[in-house]
Amino acid sequence: MKLYYSPGACSLAAHIILNEVNVDFDIERVDLKTHKTEKGADYYEINPKGYVPALEINPGLILTENVALLPFLAQQDPKQDLIPPSGLGRAKVLEWLGYLNSELHDAYAVFFGAPLDAEAKEKAYAEIDRLLTYIDQAIASSDHEYLVDDNFGPADAYLFVITNWSNYIEHDLTPYSHVVEIRNKVAARQSVQIAMRDEGLIP
Template identity: 85%
Template sequence: MKLYYSPGACSLAAHIILNEINVDFDLEKVNLKTHTTEKGSDYYQINPKGYVPALEINPGLILTEMVAILPFLAQHDPHQDLIPPSGLGRAKVLEWLGYLNSELHDAYAVFFGKPLTDEEKSRAYQEIDRLLNYIDQAIANSDTEYLVGDNFGPADAYLFVLTNWSPLIKHELNPYKHIIELRNKVAVRQSVQIAMRDEGLIS
């Protein structure tokens, strides 16, 4: 398999899960401004949508979209810990991935488009805080170790990556102590440390 990624982008979550399932894979960095890969390929020829991640499963067979890639990878976990194979447990993972992708990801993404006015920034921060407050309360009201059950999974990786963007946009995470506790558990995983080093995010 090959993961097309951009350092620190949402593709980092897929990179983390690839490390978790301990398979051989290649990485190819994408410049999202020029839409070329580090090997000089036109990224639009690989993924016409133009954004990361794209997962090449076999030559010419490409999977895109976080809500598809993360469960696909997680189901290859040899220990069957990352995602339940069926039933309500799997549905809850997909529920979280859908929420993170359609709501929280989009809320952060506003800051990475055109420059925002002060008023637009204020509204965008309020939206991120509204979503994070929901997530923080959901964690607080849960008796499980992670977002779904007591095992780390793709939703935890995705939340970790998205909330990594808060410092980039000068957003304060400190009010969300339950999210921070979850982030701290995720951050020390070997799969996360390796992925972040490979992407040049930590030394």
């Protein structure tokens, strides 16, 4: 397998899960401004959507979108218990991935487009805070160690990656203690440390 990624982008979640499962894989960096890969390929020819992640499963067979890609990767090594094989548990993982992708990811994404004026920034921060309040309360009301159950999984990796963007937009996560608690557990995993080093995010 090969993962096409951009450092610190949402593709980091797939990079983390790849490090968790027992598969051989390569990574290739994509410049999202020029849409060229580090080997000089036209990224639009690999993924016409133009954004990351893209997972090349076999030559010519590409899977995109985290809501599809992360569960696919998580099930590659059943011994890891990263995702329930079926039933309500799996549905809950997909529910969280859908929410994180369509709501929280989009709320942060506005900071990475055209510059925002003061009023627009205030509204954008408020929307992130609204979503994080819901997530924090959902975690607080659960008896589980992670978002879905007591096992780390793809939704936790995705939550970690998205909320990591708070570091780049001067946003304070301190009020969301339950989110921070999960973030800290995820950050300590070897799979995360390796992925972040490989992407040049930490020394």
